[in-house]
Amino acid sequence: MIMRKQVLSLLAALAFCLSPLTSRAINDIEPGKEFYTVVYAPNPIVLDGDLSEWSGVPVLADPKSAIPKFSGTNANPNYVLFEEFDGGTWSGPDDQTSAVQIVYDTDNVYIGVVVTDDYHEDVSGNAWNGDSIQLMIADAARTNQVALYNYALGGYENASGTLVTNDPTGVPYGLLIDHQAGPGGDPACNCPTEAVIKRDFAKKKTTYEIKLPKGALGLTTLNGGPQFGLGMAINDGDGVFLDLNGDGIKETSYGQGAGQEGQKGWGGLGAHSIVHGKTPSETALMTLVKGNDIEPGKEYYTALRTTNAIVLDGDLKEWSGVPVLADPKSAIPKFSGTNANPNYVLFEEFDGGTWSGPDDQTSAVQIVYDADNVYIGVVVTDDYHEDVSGNAWNGDSIQLAIADAARTNLVALYNYALGGYENATGTLVTTNSAGVPYGLLIDHEQGPGGDPACNCPTDAFIKRDSAKKKTYYEIKLPVASLGLTGPLTVGTKFGLGMAINDGDGVFLDLDGDGIKETSYGQGAGQEGQKGWGGLGAHAIVHGKTASETALVTLGTTAAGADLPFLSVINPTFDSFTFRANDKGASIVDPASAKLTIDGQVVPLTASPKVGDATDFSYKPAAPFPPNSNHTYSIEVKDTLGNTVTAAGSFKTLNYTLDKLHSYVGQIRGSAALTPPSGGHTGQTSDLAMDFGRAGSINPSVLIPDASFMNATASNDVMTFSLWIKKYDNDASHTAFWADSPSSPGIIGFLADVANTVSGETIVFDVGGNTPDDSEISADITTFPGFTDESWWTNLWHHWVFVKNGLATKQIWIDGQLFLEGTAGATPLPTDFAHIWLGADASGQGGITGNMHGLIDDFAIFGTALTQAQIQQLFTGTLPSALPASTKPLAYWDFSAPAVVVRPPITVGRSGNAITISWPGSATGFRLVSSATVNGTYTDVTGVTGNSYTINSPTGTKFYYLIK
Numbered sequence: 001m002i003m004r005k006q007v008l009s010l011l012a013a014l015a016f017c018l019s020p021l022t023s024r025a026i027n028d029i030e031p032g033k034e035f036y037t038v039v040y041a042p043n044p045i046v047l048d049g050d051l052s053e054w055s056g057v058p059v060l061a062d063p064k065s066a067i068p069k070f071s072g073t074n075a076n077p078n079y080v081l082f083e084e085f086d087g088g089t090w091s092g093p094d095d096q097t098s099a100v101q102i103v104y105d106t107d108n109v110y111i112g113v114v115v116t117d118d119y120h121e122d123v124s125g126n127a128w129n130g131d132s133i134q135l136m137i138a139d140a141a142r143t144n145q146v147a148l149y150n151y152a153l154g155g156y157e158n159a160s161g162t163l164v165t166n167d168p169t170g171v172p173y174g175l176l177i178d179h180q181a182g183p184g185g186d187p188a189c190n191c192p193t194e195a196v197i198k199r200d201f202a203k204k205k206t207t208y209e210i211k212l213p214k215g216a217l218g219l220t221t222l223n224g225g226p227q228f229g230l231g232m233a234i235n236d237g238d239g240v241f242l243d244l245n246g247d248g249i250k251e252t253s254y255g256q257g258a259g260q261e262g263q264k265g266w267g268g269l270g271a272h273s274i275v276h277g278k279t280p281s282e283t284a285l286m287t288l289v290k291g292n293d294i295e296p297g298k299e300y301y302t303a304l305r306t307t308n309a310i311v312l313d314g315d316l317k318e319w320s321g322v323p324v325l326a327d328p329k330s331a332i333p334k335f336s337g338t339n340a341n342p343n344y345v346l347f348e349e350f351d352g353g354t355w356s357g358p359d360d361q362t363s364a365v366q367i368v369y370d371a372d373n374v375y376i377g378v379v380v381t382d383d384y385h386e387d388v389s390g391n392a393w394n395g396d397s398i399q400l401a402i403a404d405a406a407r408t409n410l411v412a413l414y415n416y417a418l419g420g421y422e423n424a425t426g427t428l429v430t431t432n433s434a435g436v437p438y439g440l441l442i443d444h445e446q447g448p449g450g451d452p453a454c455n456c457p458t459d460a461f462i463k464r465d466s467a468k469k470k471t472y473y474e475i476k477l478p479v480a481s482l483g484l485t486g487p488l489t490v491g492t493k494f495g496l497g498m499a500i501n502d503g504d505g506v507f508l509d510l511d512g513d514g515i516k517e518t519s520y521g522q523g524a525g526q527e528g529q530k531g532w533g534g535l536g537a538h539a540i541v542h543g544k545t546a547s548e549t550a551l552v553t554l555g556t557t558a559a560g561a562d563l564p565f566l567s568v569i570n571p572t573f574d575s576f577t578f579r580a581n582d583k584g585a586s587i588v589d590p591a592s593a594k595l596t597i598d599g600q601v602v603p604l605t606a607s608p609k610v611g612d613a614t615d616f617s618y619k620p621a622a623p624f625p626p627n628s629n630h631t632y633s634i635e636v637k638d639t640l641g642n643t644v645t646a647a648g649s650f651k652t653l654n655y656t657l658d659k660l661h662s663y664v665g666q667i668r669g670s671a672a673l674t675p676p677s678g679g680h681t682g683q684t685s686d687l688a689m690d691f692g693r694a695g696s697i698n699p700s701v702l703i704p705d706a707s708f709m710n711a712t713a714s715n716d717v718m719t720f721s722l723w724i725k726k727y728d729n730d731a732s733h734t735a736f737w738a739d740s741p742s743s744p745g746i747i748g749f750l751a752d753v754a755n756t757v758s759g760e761t762i763v764f765d766v767g768g769n770t771p772d773d774s775e776i777s778a779d780i781t782t783f784p785g786f787t788d789e790s791w792w793t794n795l796w797h798h799w800v801f802v803k804n805g806l807a808t809k810q811i812w813i814d815g816q817l818f819l820e821g822t823a824g825a826t827p828l829p830t831d832f833a834h835i836w837l838g839a840d841a842s843g844q845g846g847i848t849g850n851m852h853g854l855i856d857d858f859a860i861f862g863t864a865l866t867q868a869q870i871q872q873l874f875t876g877t878l879p880s881a882l883p884a885s886t887k888p889l890a891y892w893d894f895s896a897p898a899v900v901v902r903p904p905i906t907v908g909r910s911g912n913a914i915t916i917s918w919p920g921s922a923t924g925f926r927l928v929s930s931a932t933v934n935g936t937y938t939d940v941t942g943v944t945g946n947s948y949t950i951n952s953p954t955g956t957k958f959y960y961l962i963k
Contacts, residue, residue, distance in 0.1 A: 026072075026073065027072050027073075027270075027272070027281055027282045028065050028066040028067075028069060028070065028071065028072035028077075028270075028272045028282055029063060029064075029065065029066075029072065029269065029270055029282070029284055030063055030064040030065070030066070030079045033060075033063040033064075033269065033284065034270075034284050034285065035284065035285050035287070036060070036102075036284060036285070036286055036287070037286075037287045037288075037289045038102045038103060038104055038109070038286055038287065038288050038289065039103065039104075039288075039289045039291070039299070039300060040103065040104060040105065040289070040291055040296040040297060040299065041103035041104060041105045041110065041296070041297065042054075042055075042103070042297045042298075042300060043055075043297060043647070043648075044105070044631070044647050044648055044649065045103065045105070045108075045110045045112075045209070045211070047194055047195070047196040047209045047211055048196055048209070049196045049197065049198030049207045049209060050198075050207075051101075051112050051114065051207060051209070054101055054103075054112050059099045059100065059101055060099070060100045060101070060102070060269065061097070061098070061099050061100070062081050062097050062098060062099075062267060063267075063268070063269045063270075064079035064080055064081055065079065065080060065083060065267075065268075065270075065271050065272055066078060066079050066080075067080055067083055068276075069272045069275075069276045069277075069279075069282075070272075081093075081097070081267060082095075082096060082236070082265055082266070082267045083265055083266055083267070083271065083275075084264070084265040085263065085264055085265045085266065085275075086262075086263065086264060087259055087260075087264065088236065088238070088260060088263075088264025088265040089238070089256075089260070089264075089265075090236075090265055093116065094116060094118050094204070095117070095118055095236070095238070096115065096116065096117050096118075096234070096236040096265075096267060097115070097116045097267070098113055098114065098115045098116070098234050098267055098268065099113070099114045099116075100112070100113050100232075100268075100269065101113075102230075102286070104222055104288055105222075105296070105649075106222065106649075107213060107214055107222065108211050108212060108213050108214065108222075109211075109212045109214070109217060109222070109286075109288075110209070110210065110211055110212070111135075111208070111209075111210040111212070111232075112207075112208070112209050112210075113133060113207070113208040113210075113234065114205055114206075114207050114208075115131070115205065115206045115207075115208070115234060116204060116205055117131060117204060117205070117206055117236065118204055118238070119157060119237075119238050119239065119254075119255040119256070120153070120155070120156070120157055120163065120199050120201070120206055121155070121156040121157065121237045121238075121239065121240050121254075121255060121261065122152045122153065122154050122155065122156075122173070122176070122237065123154070123155070123156050123167070123173065123240055123242070123261070124262055125154070125173075125176075126150075126152075126176065126178065127150035127151055127152040127176035127177065127178040128150045128152070128178070128233075128235060128263060129235075129237075129262045129263045130152060130235065130237040130261070130262055130263065131152065131153070131206065131235060131236060131237050132150060132151060132152035132176070132234075132235045132263075133150070133151050133152075133208055133210070133232055133233070133234050133235070133268070134148070134149075134150045134151075134232065134233040134235065134274050135147075135148070135149045135150070135151075135210075135212075135230065135231065135232050135274075136148055136229070136230070136231040136232075136270070136273040136274050136278065136280065136283055137149070137182060137212075137216075137217050137218065137228060137229065137230065137283075138228065138229025138230075138231070138273070138280035138281075138283045139218065139228065139229065139280070140226070140227035140228055140229070140285070142229040142280050142281050142283050142285060143280055143281065144280055145181070145182075145278055145280045146182055146183075146217065146218040146228070146229075147179075147181055147182020147183060147184055147216060147217070147218065148179075148180040148181040148182060148274070148278070149177075149178070149179055149180065149182065149184055149193050149210075149212070149216070150176070150177070150178040150180055151176065151177055151178075151195045151197065151208060151210060152175075152176040152197070153173075153175060153176070153197040153198075153199055153206065154172070154173025154174050154175070154176055155173045155199075156240045156242070156254055156255075157201060157254060157255065158254055159254060161201040161202075162201070163199050163201060168242070168243065168244050168245075168246055169246070175195070175196075175197060177192075177193065177194075177195055179192065179193065182216065182218070183215055183216055183218060184212075184213075184215075184216035189215045189216070190215075191213040191214075191215030191216045192213075192216070193210065193211060193212050193213065193216050194210070194211045195208060195209065195210045195211070196208075196209045197209075221340070222288055223338055223339070223340055224338055225287060225288055225289065225338075226287075226288055227285055227286060227287045227288070228285075228286050229270075229273070229280055229283030229284065229285060229286070230269070230270065230283055230284055230286045231268075231269065231270030231271065231272070231273030231274055231282060231283040231284065232268040232269050232270060232271065232274075233266040233268050233271040233274040233275055234266055234267050234268040234271075235263045235264075235265070235266045236263075236264055236265050236266065236267075237260060237261055237262050237263065237264055238255050238256045238260035238261075238264060239253065239254060239255030239256035239257040239258065239259065239260035239261050240253070240254050240255060240257070240258075240261050241253050241257055241258030241261060242254075269284050270282050270283045270284045291337055291338055292337050292338075292536070292538070292547055292548045293330045293331040293332075293334060293335065293336065293337035293342075293536075293538045293548055294328060294329075294330065294331075294337065294535065294536055294548070294550055295328055295329040295330070295331070295344045297648070298325070298328040298329075298535065298550065299536075299550050299551065300550065300551050300553070301325070301367070301535075301550055301551070301552050301553070302552075302553050302554070302555035303367040303368060303369055303374065303552050303553070303554055303555060304322065304323075304368055304369075304555050304556060304557060305368065305369055305370065305490075305554070305555070305556060305557045306318075306322070306368035306369065306370055306375070306557075307557055308320075310368065310370070310373075310375045310474070310476070312459060312460065312461040312474045312475075312476060313461055313474070314461050314462065314463030314472040314474060315472075316366075316377050316379070316472065316474070319366055319368070319377050320561070320562050320584055321560045321561055321562060322366045322368055322377075323366070323565075324364045324365065324366055324565040324567075324581075324583065325364070325365045325366070325367075325535065326362070326363070326364045326365070326565055326566065326567030326568070326581070327346050327358075327362050327363060327364075327533060327567045327568050327569075328533075328534070328535045328536075328550075329344035329345055329346055330344065330345060330348060330533075330534075330536075330537050330538055331343060331344050331345075332344075332345055332348050332844065332845075333542075333698060333844040333845070333846065333847050334538045334541075334542045334543075334545075334548075334844060335538075336698070339697075341627070341651055341653070341654075343653060343666070343668065346358075346362070346533060346568060346570060347360075347361060347502070347531055347532070347533045348531055348532055348533070348537065348541075349530070349531040349833075349834075349845075350529060350530055350531045350532070350541075350844075351528075351529070351530060351741075351746065352525055352526075352530065352739060352740070352741030352742075352746040352833065353502070353504070353526060353529075353530025353531040353741065354504070354522075354526070354530075354531075354741065354833045355502075355531055356383075357568075358381065358567070358568040358579055358613070358615070359381060359383050359469070359610070360382070360383050360502070360504070361380065361381065361382050361383075361500070361502040361531075361533060362380070362381045362533065362567055362568050362579070363378055363379065363380045363381070363500050363533055363534065364378070364379045364381075364565065364567060364581065365377070365378050365498075365535065366378075367496075367552065369488050369554055370488070371486060371487035371488055372478060372479055372486055372487065372488070373476050373477060373478050373479065373488075374476075374477045374479070374482060374488070375474070375475065375476055375477070376400075376473070376474075376475040376477070376498075377472075377473065377474050377475075378398060378472075378473040378475075378500065379470055379471075379472055379473075380396075380470065380471040380472075380473070380500060381469060381470055381613070382396060382469060382470070382471055382502065383469055383504070384422055384503075384504050384505065384520075384521040384522070385418070385420070385421070385422055385428065385464050385466070385471060386420070386421040386422065386503045386504075386505065386506050386520075386521060386527065387417045387418065387419050387420065387421075387438070387441070387503065388419065388420070388421050388432070388438065388506055388508070388527070389528055390419070390438075390441075391415075391417070391441065391443065392415035392416055392417040392441035392442065392443040393415050393417070393443070393499075393501060393529060394501075394503075394528045394529045395417060395501065395503040395527070395528055395529065396417065396418070396471065396501060396502060396503050397415060397416060397417035397441070397500075397501045397529075398415070398416050398417075398473055398475075398498060398499070398500050398501070398534070399413070399414075399415045399416075399498065399499040399501065399540045400412075400413070400414045400415070400416075400475075400477075400496070400497070400498050400540075401413055401495070401496070401497035401498070401536070401539040401540050401544065401546070401549055402414070402447065402477075402481075402482050402483065402494060402495065402496060402549075403494065403495025403496075403497070403539070403546035403547075403549045404483065404494065404495065404546070405493035405494055405495070405551070407495040407546050407547050407549050407551060408546055408547065409546055410446070410447075410544055410546045411447055411448070411482065411483035411494070411495075412444075412446055412447020412448060412449055412481060412482070412483065413445040413446040413447060413540070413544065414442075414443070414444055414445065414447065414449055414458050414475075414477075414481075415441070415442070415443040415445055416441065416442055416443075416460045416462065416473060416475060417440075417441040417462070418440060418441070418462040418463075418464055418471065419437070419438025419439050419440070419441055420438045420464075421438075421506045421508070421520060421521075422466055422520060422521065423520055424520060426466045426467070427466065428464050428466055433508070433509065433510050433511075433512055434512070440460070440462060442457075442458065442459075442460055444457065444458065447481065447483070448480055448481050448483060449477075449478075449481035454480050454481070456478040456479075456480035456481045457478075457481070458475065458476060458477050458478065458481050459475070459476040460473065460474065460475045460476070461473075461474045462474075468611050469611075470611075482494050488554055489554065490554055490555060490556055491553065491554065492553070492554040493551060493552065493553050493554075494551075494552055495536075495539070495546060495549030495550065495551055495552070496535065496536065496549050496550050496552045497534075497535065497536030497537065497538070497539025497540055497548055497549040497550065498534040498535050498536060498537065498540075499532040499534050499537040499539075499540040499541050500532055500533050500534040500537075501529045501530075501531070501532045502529075502530055502531050502532065502533075503526060503527055503528050503529065503530055504521050504522045504526035504527075504530060505519065505520060505521030505522035505523040505524065505525065505526035505527050506519065506520050506521060506523070506524075506527050507519050507523055507524030507527060508520075523742070524742060525740075525741030525742035525743075525831060526741060530741075535550050536548055536549045536550045542844060561584075561585075561586070562583040562584035562585060562586045563583060563586050563638065563642055563644050564580055564581060564582060564583055564586050564587075564588045564636060564638050564642075564644050565580075565581050565583055565644065566578055566579065566580055566581070566634060566636065566644060566646045567579045567581055568615075569634070569646060569648075571624075571630070571632065571650040571652075572652075573623050573624055573626070573652045573653065573655050573664060574619065574620065574623040574624070574664075575617060575618065575619050575620075576595065576597065576602075576617070576618045576620075576632065577615065577616065577617045577618075578595075578615075578616055578634060578646075579613050579614065579615050579616070580593060580613070580614050580616065580636045580644075581612055581613050581614075582612035582613075582638075583612075586638040586640065586642060587638055587639045588609075588614050588636060588637075588638055588639075589636075589637050589638060589639050590606040590609070590614050590616075592635070592636055592637035593606065593614075593616050593634070593635070593636045594634070594635045594636075595616070595618055595632065595633075595634055596632065596633045596634075597618070597630055597631070597632050598630050598631055598632075599631070602618045602620070603618065604616045604617070604618055605617050605618070605619075605958075607932070608956070619960060623657075624652045625652065626652060626653070626654045626655050626656075626667075627651065627652060627653075627654050628651065628652050629649065629650075629651050630649065630650055630651070630652070631647070631648070631649045632647065632648060632649070632650065633645065633646070633647040634646045634647070653666050653667065653668075654666075654667035654672070655667055656673070656689070656701070656892055656894055657892075658890040658891055658892045659880055659891045659892070659893055660880065660888060660889070660890055660891050661708070661890065661962060662962050663703060663705070663708065663890050664703070664704065665701045665702065665703045665837070665892055666701065666702045666703075666704060667689070667701055668698065668699070668700045668701065668702055668846055669696065669697045669698030669699045669700055669846065669850075670692050670696040670697040670698070670699045671689060671690065671691050671692065671696075671699035671700055671701060671838065672689075672690050672692075673687050673688070673689060673690065673894055674687050674688045674689075674690045674854065674894075675687070678690065678854070679723075679856045679857075679893075679894070679895060680723040680725070680796040680798075680856045680857065681876075685895060686856075686893075686895055687856075687894050687895045688723075688725075688854045688855060688856035688894055689701060689837065689838070689854060689855045689856070689858075689892075689894045690854050691838040691839075691850060691851040691852065691853060691854065691855070692727075692852070693727045693728065693852050694727075694728065694730060694731070694852055696850065696852075698839070698846055698847045698850065699838060699839070699850055699851070700836055700837065700838050700839035700845075700846035700847075700850065701836070701837035701838060701855075701892075702834060702835070702836055702837075702845070702846060703834060703835035703836075703837070703890075704834055705833075705834070706738055706739075706832040706833055706834050706835045707832065707833070708889055708890060709738065709749075709832040709860065709862075709889060710830045710831065710832055711862075712862030712863075712887055712889065713828045713829065713830045713832065713862075714828075714830050715862070716803065716805050716806060716827045716828045717803060717804055717805065717828075717862070717863050717864045718749060718766075718802075718803045718828055718860070718861070718862065718863075718864070719800060719801070719802045719803075719860070719861040719863065719864055719865045719886075720736060720749065720751070720800070720801045720858075720859070720860055720861075721798070721799070721800045721801075721857070721858070721859045721860075721861070721865070721870075721873055721879060722735065722736070722798075722799055722855055722856070722857060722858040722859070723796050723797070723798050723799070723855065723856040723857050724753055724796070724797055724799055724851075724853060724854070724855055724856075725792075725793070725795065725796045725797070725853055725854045725856075726753075726792040726793055726851075726852060726853035726854075727793060727852045727853050728792075728793065728852050728853075729754060729756060729760055729789065729792050729852075730756070730852065731756060731852070732752060732754070732755045732756050732757060732849060733752065733753060733754065733838075733849060733850070733851045733852060733853070734750065734751070734752055734753075734836070734838065734839055734840050734849035734850075734851065735751040735752065735753040735799065735837070735838070735851065735855070736749070736750065736751055736835060736836065736837050736838075736858070737749075737750045737751075737835070737836045737839070737840055737841040737842075737849075738750070738832050738834070738835045738836075738841075739832070739833050739834050739835075739836070739841040740767065740829035740831050740832055740833065741831055741833055742829055742831050743767045743768055743829045744767075744768040744769070744770075744774075745768065745769060745842065746841060746842065747765045747766075747767065747768055747769050747774075748766070748767065748828075748829050748831075748832050749765075749766055749801075749803070749828070749832070750763070750764070750765040750766075750769075750841075751763065751764050751765075751799070751801050751811075752849070753799065754780055755777070759779045759780075759781070760779060760780045760781070761777050761778065761779050761780075762777060762778060762779075762780055762811060762818070762819070763775065763776075763777040764776050764777065764801050764809055764811050764819075766803050766809060766824070766826065766828060767826040767827065767828060767829050768826055770826070772821065772823050772824075773823065773824050773825055773826055774824065774826040776809050776811070776819055776820075776821035776824075777819075778811075778818070778819045782818075782819075783813055783816075783818050784816070785813065785814060785816065792853075796854075796856070797813060797814055798812075798813070798814050798815065798873060798874045799811070799812070799813060800812035800813075800865065800870050800873070802864050802865060802870075803828055803864065804864035805864075806824060806825060806826075806827055807821075807822050807823060807824045807825070808820065808821070808822050808824065808864075809821045809824055812870050814874055815870060815871040815874035815875070817867070837851075837855055837858060838850060838851035838855060839851065855894075856893070856894060857878075857879060857891070857892075857893050857894075858891070858892045858894075859873075859879035859888065859890065859891040859892075860888075860889040860890045860891075861879075861882075861886050861887055861888055861889060862886075862887030862888075862889050863885070863886050863887045865882075865886060869882055869886060878891075878893075879891045903918045903919050903925065903961065904918065904919070905917070905918050905959070905960070905961065906918065912951065912952045912953075913949055913950065913951050913952075914949070914950045914953055915947055915948070915949045915950075916947065916948045916949075916950075916959055917946055917947035917948075918946050918947075918961060919946065920945070920946050925961040925962065926939055926940075926943075926961065926962055927939070927940040927943050927948055927959060927960075927961055928940060928959070928960060928961075928962055929957050929958060929959045930957070930958050931955075931956070931957060931958075932958070937958075937960070937962075940959070
């Protein structure tokens with residue numbers, strides 16, 4: 001189905017910005033260059049003297065200094081590019097000039113410098129008296145020196161221009177790194193700086209790459225926008241006078257000879273902090289930009305100028321050669337991107353929405369421009385398309401936020417959607433039951449695009465291919481609709497955010513009787529805006545925020561042929577998956593794929609290609625430890641031999657695994673495991689989950705996949721058991737919330753312990769919150785064992801919540817029945833999606849209803865536990881020790897990460913039978929299988945001992961062992 005009006009194409013090239021904040025001179029640095037912001041590295045920095053990974057990072061070139069020193073505040077300072085010294089001379093930019101770039105990552109600040117220099121020498125044996133770079137680090141006030149670090153490549157160039165790296169006696173001049181002062185040279189800090197320096201005589205260029213660990217800067221963290229002073233003297237020597245024959249008499253000159261040997265002058269930012277006496281106030285002030293919720297390396301992009309005429313028709317052939325930005329991640333919840341360990345996700349679920357993986361929703365975006373317009377092209381892979389809401393945001397759609405270059409003010413909000421829904425055959429239905437077209441929806445919600453006085457409406461074309469499960473958006477944004485003045489030129493900047501929304505089902509009244517009776521896709525619970533991906537989505541959702549946009553800079557002309565692109569790069573605690581996509585004539589060669597983690601090539605499994613996408617996965621023998629740091633690199637070739645790569649780092653979330661099936665619980669915000677003896681038994685080996693006190697930052701535990709509850713939920717029986725000890729009862733606290741997208745308020749199975757809106761009420765909801773139906777509640781003061789507020793804080797208490805058939809709900813405290821309701825008429829839902837411990841599931845999830853206290857031994861049973869079984873748990877029986885007839889579904893004791901080393905699996909074939917086996921010494925393991933590599937794994941029936949035989953197998957299945 002084709003509808004005229006929109007397609008989003010995003011070309012993204014990375015850009016770094018050192019942007020001046022003021023122009024008032026208060027030291028010798030020329031006005032406008034004393035204050036700089038440093039952004040996150042767009043790519044992992046490798047110290048190798050090759051700055052290819054710095055591509056797109058803007059350059060700070062040749063800042064001037066006022067001479068003499070301390071004259072910068074005079075009425076008419078004399079600013080120079082190069083300060084000659086001790087008889088040195090400077091003949092112009094080929095003699096010495098520099099181009100400097102600065103970025104940072106989690107633990108380091110990096111400085112990359114390319115020095116154009118007609119002659120290279122440092123034969124002094126030290127890292128300042130010749131061609132070299134000296135750095136001063138000062139504190140944020142620039143009143144105190146923190147460190148002095150010097151870097152040089154020893155040697156000299158002979159008559160042929162060859163760099164001679166040994167002195168006349170054969171001793172190497174070497175790479176010189178001098179930690180003259182500061183923590184970088186202090187063994188107690190263990191934070192030495194590093195550098196690689198390369199000289200290219202033919203090009204007359206010297207390249208420096210320097211790594212400054214945060215400790216070497218006198219900092220403990222690079223999060224939150226810290227500041228420090230930075231000065232650099234880029235020294236120049238232009239000649240040598242040497243004794244090459246060893247007779248003690250110098251006889252040989254190279255370059256300009258003896259008079260130009262050593263430190264003969266300098267350029268550089270804040271050189272007067274170093275030369276003519278050490279002066280911290282002469283440094284420039286560096287501010288590490290706080291960033292936003294966009295994953296590191298993707299907040300700054302360069303859009304290239306198109307050489308083809310862009311036609312809005314849903315056919316992206318004219319976009320050939322335009323690089324693809326695929327699936328940028330966002331930190332959740334909103335505004336958490338500057339936390340110490342942000343949780344970055346490819347897709348943010350919302351209002352009961354679920355995301356099953358890359359086929360559910362992913363996107364590939366390109367951006368280009370011409371003199372009069374910016375164009376955005378987007379290909380969305382989406383298993384189901386719907387927008388029956390009548391607006392351009394509440395369903396499958398793209399919302400755009402345009403901000404000014406400073407990203408402090410919103411310029412515009414534009415929304416685009418293709419109305420309709422897919423029926424049981426996958427056909428896109430474009431009219432409602434009354435025959436009214438859903439139509440192409442373009443909403444100029446805010447900004448000049450909808451202003452008749454501007455006469456600059458945006459335009460779009462959207463096309464859905466139901467067979468390929470892809471939706472194509474092409475969007476044209478006239479220059480005036482961006483709040484800019486044409487023609488568009490290189491260097492123009494603006495902020496861009498996009499929320500690529502997803503809806504996965506509809507519930508419709510097709511017979512016109514006023515009653516909805518027909519479901520398609522995943523039905524009512526997944527209709528509308530149920531989540532989003534996209535670059536800078538937090539500029540739009542959870543409140544409009546200009547600072548959450550990405551900064552787009554218009555660059556030079558796009559060129560080159562199509563290449564494959566990588567998307568959905570998704571490391572988790574126990575797997576690493578990614579997708580390689582064909583583009584145009586560039587077809588992925590699955591056999592070429594290589595994944596390296598922490599320097600080791602790991603085995604990859606390629607799934608059969610679906611359309612133009614090939615998925616790859618790696619499952620380590622044991623999960624990555626909680627809170628552990630790792631590096632990765634990916635390499636994939638197409639069938640023509642062209643190579644695409646991606647590299648980066650990842651940190652596993654803190655997590656806890658259940659004892660029965662290794663279901664993961666993500667420990668979020670400031671929640672943490674207690675020290676030993678922190679659990680309800682007080683035994684050394686017993687730990688609990690600590691959600692902290694008032695003021696803690698969004699503490700919660702998220703169990704991201706609660707579908708294991710759904711099979712037994714159809715029996716309308718369920719039990720949750722847990723121990724709780726509170727720090728206070730000052731606010732309403734959610735003990736747990738298992739959400740159900742189809743239930744009112746997404747309330748599936750919820751307990752408030754306690755709700756303090758009126759008294760101290762214990763609330764138990766199942767399938768909604770209608771009193772005396774889906775909800776029972778009572779004040780804690782009605783419990784016979786309750787004494788006073790110390791009851792909450794002095795002792796642990798055992799809580800059990802039971803759903804037993806349609807009518808009955810029970811709350812048990814410390815083995816005693818506290819409350820029973822027998823008038824219910826709402827069954828258990830059967831679409832449980834997630835479980836939140838210690839926080840609400842509503843809104844962004846995990847940021848309201850936060851528990852002030854501790855939880856231990858959280859267990860779920862697929863039956864209604866009896867009084868005797870509940871009392872067993874209260875008196876010390878472990879949930880895992882109850883009989884199998886209680887149907888234990890999951891149990892988190894929080895006492896160990898439960899990291900399991902899986903034994904190797906052997907696959908053998910005899911005739912039409914395949915046997916899967918593993919060592920007999922590997923006891924306690926269960927074989928599980930799934931139809932897809934990232935699907936839901938279930939226990940395999942028919943396992944005998946340590947083997948399983950499949951007779952006459954068909955199709956594809958994935959197996960692995962769990963414990």
